[in-house]
Amino acid sequence: MINITTLQKKSLIEWEALTHSNEPVIYLGMASCGKAAGAEKVKQVILESLKVHSINAKLIEVGCVGTCYLEPIMDIRAFGWPRISYGNVDEKRAEYIIQKHLVERNLSKTKPLGYLGNVPFDNIPPFSEQPMLKPQVRIVTRNCGIIDPENIHHYLANEGYSGIAKALKMTPLEVIEEITSAGLRGRGGAGFLTGRKWRTCYDTQSDVKYLICNADEGDPGAFMNRLLIESDPHAVLEGMLIAAYAIGATLGYIYIRAEYPLAIKRLQNAIEQMHKYGLLGDNILGSTFSFSLKIKEGAGAFVCGEETALIHSIEGKRGMPRTRPPFPAVSGLHQKPTVINNVETLGTVAQIIRNGAQWYRQYGIEGNYGTKTFSLVGKVRRSGLIEVPLGTPLRKIIFDIGGGTVKPFKAVQTGGPSGGCIPLELLDTPVTYETLASIGSIMGSGGLIVMDQDTCVVDVARYFLDFIQKESCGKCTPCRVGTRHMVEILENICHGEASADQLDNLETLAKLVQSTSLCQLGQTAPNPVLTTLRYFRSEYVQHINEYYCPALVCSSLIEYTVIKEKCTGCQRCVSVCPTEAITGPRSEPHNLDPSKCIKCRSCYEICRFDAIAGNAIVITSK
Amino acid sequence: MKKAETSFSELLQSFPPEEGSIIPLLQNAQARLGYIPEEAVEVIADYLKLTESQIFGVASFYSQFRFTEPGRHSISVCLGTACHVNGGATLLETTERELNVKPGECTADKRFDLNRVACLGCCALAPVVKIDGEIHSKVNVINLKEMWNHYD
Numbered sequence: 001m002i003n004i005t006t007l008q009k010k011s012l013i014e015w016e017a018l019t020h021s022n023e024p025v026i027y028l029g030m031a032s033c034g035k036a037a038g039a040e041k042v043k044q045v046i047l048e049s050l051k052v053h054s055i056n057a058k059l060i061e062v063g064c065v066g067t068c069y070l071e072p073i074m075d076i077r078a079f080g081w082p083r084i085s086y087g088n089v090d091e092k093r094a095e096y097i098i099q100k101h102l103v104e105r106n107l108s109k110t111k112p113l114g115y116l117g118n119v120p121f122d123n124i125p126p127f128s129e130q131p132m133l134k135p136q137v138r139i140v141t142r143n144c145g146i147i148d149p150e151n152i153h154h155y156l157a158n159e160g161y162s163g164i165a166k167a168l169k170m171t172p173l174e175v176i177e178e179i180t181s182a183g184l185r186g187r188g189g190a191g192f193l194t195g196r197k198w199r200t201c202y203d204t205q206s207d208v209k210y211l212i213c214n215a216d217e218g219d220p221g222a223f224m225n226r227l228l229i230e231s232d233p234h235a236v237l238e239g240m241l242i243a244a245y246a247i248g249a250t251l252g253y254i255y256i257r258a259e260y261p262l263a264i265k266r267l268q269n270a271i272e273q274m275h276k277y278g279l280l281g282d283n284i285l286g287s288t289f290s291f292s293l294k295i296k297e298g299a300g301a302f303v304c305g306e307e308t309a310l311i312h313s314i315e316g317k318r319g320m321p322r323t324r325p326p327f328p329a330v331s332g333l334h335q336k337p338t339v340i341n342n343v344e345t346l347g348t349v350a351q352i353i354r355n356g357a358q359w360y361r362q363y364g365i366e367g368n369y370g371t372k373t374f375s376l377v378g379k380v381r382r383s384g385l386i387e388v389p390l391g392t393p394l395r396k397i398i399f400d401i402g403g404g405t406v407k408p409f410k411a412v413q414t415g416g417p418s419g420g421c422i423p424l425e426l427l428d429t430p431v432t433y434e435t436l437a438s439i440g441s442i443m444g445s446g447g448l449i450v451m452d453q454d455t456c457v458v459d460v461a462r463y464f465l466d467f468i469q470k471e472s473c474g475k476c477t478p479c480r481v482g483t484r485h486m487v488e489i490l491e492n493i494c495h496g497e498a499s500a501d502q503l504d505n506l507e508t509l510a511k512l513v514q515s516t517s518l519c520q521l522g523q524t525a526p527n528p529v530l531t532t533l534r535y536f537r538s539e540y541v542q543h544i545n546e547y548y549c550p551a552l553v554c555s556s557l558i559e560y561t562v563i564k565e566k567c568t569g570c571q572r573c574v575s576v577c578p579t580e581a582i583t584g585p586r587s588e589p590h591n592l593d594p595s596k597c598i599k600c601r602s603c604y605e606i607c608r609f610d611a612i613a614g615n616a617i618v619i620t621s622k
Numbered sequence: 623m624k625k626a627e628t629s630f631s632e633l634l635q636s637f638p639p640e641e642g643s644i645i646p647l648l649q650n651a652q653a654r655l656g657y658i659p660e661e662a663v664e665v666i667a668d669y670l671k672l673t674e675s676q677i678f679g680v681a682s683f684y685s686q687f688r689f690t691e692p693g694r695h696s697i698s699v700c701l702g703t704a705c706h707v708n709g710g711a712t713l714l715e716t717t718e719r720e721l722n723v724k725p726g727e728c729t730a731d732k733r734f735d736l737n738r739v740a741c742l743g744c745c746a747l748a749p750v751v752k753i754d755g756e757i758h759s760k761v762n763v764i765n766l767k768e769m770w771n772h773y774d
Binding site: 296 | 640642644645646679687703707708715719740741743746748757758762763764
């Protein structure tokens with residue numbers, strides 16, 4: 001029989017051997033974000049450098065610690081020194097760091113980010129003191145970027161699977177009670193008490209019950225689930241075991257976006273390992289509990305994040321939502337009781353069982369206990385994935401953790417296309433499910449998109465509505481037709497072709513769609529419009545009355561000009577202009593013919609980065 | 623289609639003949655053939671004992687499935703929010719104009735097909751463009767055009 005203590009002991013030996021090995025160990029961040037930043041090429045350089053210097057070192061691919069703006073990230077552990085982390089490691093820097101750190105053993109010029117662990121080291125600060133990390137409380141993301149996500153021993157060595165081992169010694173009702181009293185709420189955005197959802201399913205009599213992990217992270221601008229699965233898949237899978245045990249499910253599904261191939265690969269690998277160790281299948285850890293797991297790849301439909309649509313999709317149907325009740329916990333997949341939990345919710349469960357509800361309740365504020373992960377992106381200095389206790393003010397998240405914006409801050413969008421735009425005046429709002437709803441937005445799954453003065457809120461509202469309109473499943477009229485009309489009005493405003501009364505029409509329509517749509521997709525679709533109308537109405541009015549886009553984004557309302565005094569006539573812009581709108585001989589200021597200009601931005605970009613003069617082309621209001 | 627059909631019938635057997643297999647079958651068909659040709663719909667319908675319109679009805683609902691032959695390389699321009707506020711739409715327009723191709727279609731020389739994708743989840747490195755399996759980060763209209771040169 002497989003015993004969790006034996007498994008963990010064996011894993012600890014492997015983990016300790018790694019942390020105390022004489023052979024240097026290099027950890028490279030290889031989540032999708034790291035790869036997009038060039039980690040594959042960096043890996044080749046590291047391997048070559050090691051060969052050149054005849055160094056025997058172990059290279060471990062880890063996930064992402066969340067400081068994505070520092071990607072690619074590389075850590076080195078060697079010579080009994082602690083694990084030392086480096087950021088922005090491009091190919092050149094990788095070679096240099098290997099030379100200095102591993103060959104010369106000299107860290108004076110390597111500019112490390114910090115050391116990991118508890119033992120102070122030289123003049124290097126602890127990694128956790130990084131401005132982006134310091135204010136965070138890392139519960140769900142504790143292993144991210146630290147362990148090898150493809151090695152189950154790394155997870156086991158860090159108290160992995162002791163949550164399910166403990167749960168199996170409790171009754172299902174005791175497990176549900178623990179999760180309920182921890183106050184854990186659905187991290188997909190709706191915020192329903194997880195324990196209560198489980199209880200409903202538990203109480204429903206049925207021969208078969210299902211558990212579904214919702215990893216259909218559809219909100220554009222959000223990647224919490226991707227990062228967690230890519231960096232620590234077992235955390236989610238252990239949560240699934242506990243949930244399945246509690247509700248009495250024997251079969252589970254992970255419904256994951258096909259756009260996340262690496263996350264899918266990591267899950268497949270993790271599931272295989274679980275089978276090998278008796279953590280999946282019949283009689284898990286020698287108990288009477290049996291559970292099996294299937295991965296279902298989504299096929300690109302935003303609405304499938306809605307639970308009834310998701311169920312239809314797994315059943316092989318068009319992913320259209322239906323009215324609730326009955327709720328899936330009573331009648332879900334194949335009309336059987338089904339619990340659908342978000343990735344982050346499940347990622348939290350094991351730690352609550354391991355450490356107890358009281359421990360969890362020390363984080364957050366009343367009614368909003370624990371932590372929440374956010375993807376902090378957009379026009380913010382330090383972007384990436386963060387985890388903070390609920391109740392943390394937005395200002396602290398954007399300015400202390402994110403380092404604020406380069407140009408003046410304008411707004412932050414929470415909750416993706418279903419959320420709202422929050423202005424500067426409301427940044428002291430603590431982040432809870434209720435406070436965000438009270439100012440017209442929602443918690444959502446955790447996307448935080450920061451906007452500065454170069455972002456046009458009307459354009460952003462148009463963007464979100466256009467997104468929803470394209471993703472509307474078409475089942476109910478308010479969502480199908482209403483959002484289309486809203487997009488049309490917003491496009492007119494962006495083109496300077498709207499009349500003043502259209503603003504009222506837009507508002508009326510928004511309220512109608514909000515109150516009459518069938519599912520959450522339609523009901524929340526007007527939020528970006530309603531919040532921008534509420535907090536940035538003057539910008540709408542400027543577009544309509546003055547044909548003026550203050551952010552200089554809406555292409556019909558702006559024009560490009562060459563500043564003659566600045567232009568040196570380097571012809572770089574002439575070479576990139578696709579419509580021959582810019583002309584002029586070398587070394588003389590160029591001409592830009594506005595009638596030919598299609599506002600493609602090519603000349604503006606090349607003048608900023610790649611021209612002799614630089615910034616000789618400006619964008620102005622018409 | 624002959625050759626594909628043979629390998630396809632083997633593929634069919636690995637899925638239970640039930641409605642829930644429609645999407646995985648379509649996904650596998652697309653992974654092998656690059657798109658969903660009419661013949662694939664016929665074969666799947668036959669195997670699952672459903673009508674072709676039922677299969678097509680499901681397939682056309684999901685944006686993942688394409689019904690035209692892809693190019694040698696696939697460009698996906700990310701239109702997620704973070705990419706949008708950092709100029710993702712301009713990248714799509716530029717690609718459309720410079721390569722003379724519309725989203726969901728393929729260039730005349732079959733070199734590229736162009737797709738819009740809702741979000742690739744690399745938001746901290748926005749804007750991003752995916753070509754085949756590789757994600758390119760912090761793209762602008764200038765390095766976008768240089769990127770294409772690496773694919774023929």
